[in-house]
Amino acid sequence: GAVVSQHPSWVICKSGTSVKIECRSLDFQATTMFWYRQFPKQSLMLMATSNEGSKATYEQGVEKDKFLINHASLTLSTLTVTSAHPEDSSFYICSAGRGGGNEQYFGPGTRLTVT
């Protein structure tokens, strides 16, 4: 149990376009999902916390108008990178919390390359 999927696993887009990344909890309901970004050889950086049916909470320094998060159901959250630029190229990872113990289960990640 506790499987989280992400789609797509990798994407290449042109500068100025938008990209949507989906995160799904496959075998459990996740009231809360988290979005992270990780640059090569660096630690995870929490971008935002996504709660089903409400607005996402963004970490300091993360532009909410650039990184649009929607948590439409208990099993699906999406991250849209709007007007992407090469500096947005990174590894984007979502996670979903299950149970009362605050355990998080990570999706496999989406590697975004903006050309």
Place this chain on the structure above:
Amino acid sequence: QKEVEQNSGPLSVPEGAIASLNCTYSDRVSQSFFWYRQYSGKSPELIMSIYSNGDKEDGRFTAQLNKASQYVSLLIRDSQPSDSATYLCAGVTGGSYIPTFGRGTSLIVHP
């Protein structure tokens, strides 16, 4: 002090040895603790969770929590080259569900 601190390593151990990974935390992070393993280019994978003082064993892994000294550790017995990865320590603040991650410790198990 950062909320969750780890030595970045790398920690190098020979195959078959015990690898000991340590993590310290601040007063704010006090409720639940987790160890994740992250292979290069992959996302983190939960390997252990611990909520109370003492040891918790799962196969070759043992997590240890000492709340008085504010540290949590992970022991890997009979280390294998496949254990070579970055190990992330995470804690959750009481009353919150948002985890705080350490920067991770790189473990290298050499044959």
